[in-house]
Amino acid sequence: MLMPGPLELAIIGLILAVPLVVVVGVVVAVVASRSRGGGPAGNLIPCPDCGRMVSPHAVQCPQCGRPMQVSSPPPVGDSP
Numbered sequence: 029m030l031m032p033g034p035l036e037l038a039i040i041g042l043i044l045a046v047p048l049v050v051v052v053g054v055v056v057a058v059v060a061s062r063s064r065g066g067g068p069a070g071n072l073i074p075c076p077d078c079g080r081m082v083s084p085h086a087v088q089c090p091q092c093g094r095p096m097q098v099s100s101p102p103p104v105g106d107s108p
């Protein structure tokens with residue numbers, strides 16, 4: 029009977045662990061890249077008028093000057 033020694037067990041462990049680490053790394057990288065939005069524009073939003081990608085924090089479009097209004101809820105609860 030041949031009993032595997034600790035060195036052989038370590039080698040077998042490495043052979044089994046290396047592909048597992050690679051697969052997990054690839055899956056994590058794919059999930060991380062998908063969760064970013066999957067676009068080169070990042071967080072930019074297109075201007076409704078000229079289509080230029082504008083930062084959502086911009087007050088107005090730097091190209092055409094259109095005011096970039098963030099969707100604000102209409103005033104409610106002020107009617108008698």
Ligand SMILES: [Zn+2]
Pocket residue numbers: 075076077078079080089090091092093094
């Ligand atoms: Zn614009």
